[in-house]
Amino acid sequence: MRTQSFLEALQDRIVDEKAILRALEKRAEVREAIRRQILHDEFLQLPELVRQLIEAQQHNEAQLQEHNRLIRQLIESQQRHEAILQEHSRLLQQLIESQQRHEAILQEHSRLLQQLIEASSGTRRFCKNTRASCRSTVVCCSS
DSSP states (O other): OHHHHHHHHHHHHOOOHHHHHHHHHHOHHHHHHHHHHHHHHHHHTHHHHHHHHHHHHHHHHHHHHHHHHHHHHHHHHHHHHHHHHHHHHHHHHHHHHHHHHHHHHHHHHHHHHHHHHHHHHHHHHHHHHHHHHHHHHHHHHHO
16 A cells, blocks of 8 residues: 555656646746757757858859859850951951952052053153154255
């Protein structure tokens, strides 16, 4: 019977779990003290660490979006530059071809000028000879 009275005494001291939960809900300072005892500081810091990780992830996501926007701008700029370079290459090719045509025309003009100079020299000689011949004819006829 001694065991029986011991169990009865023990039951009087045991508080049921619902009563413990009610007591913890009413007293926040007791709840925090029990939490610190059971969970330790590192575990209690997890919610703050998770919040910091979420903020860092949001910041990283914003930076990534900004980098993607800048990369798109760079690609568009690169494409515009490529188009401009292609146009410049086309225009340079046209200038080269035009210069080559001008050089050919200049060479032809030089050739024609040389022919004119040679023809002019022949004409001058002819005129000198003709003048000399005319003078001698005039001299002969006047006498």
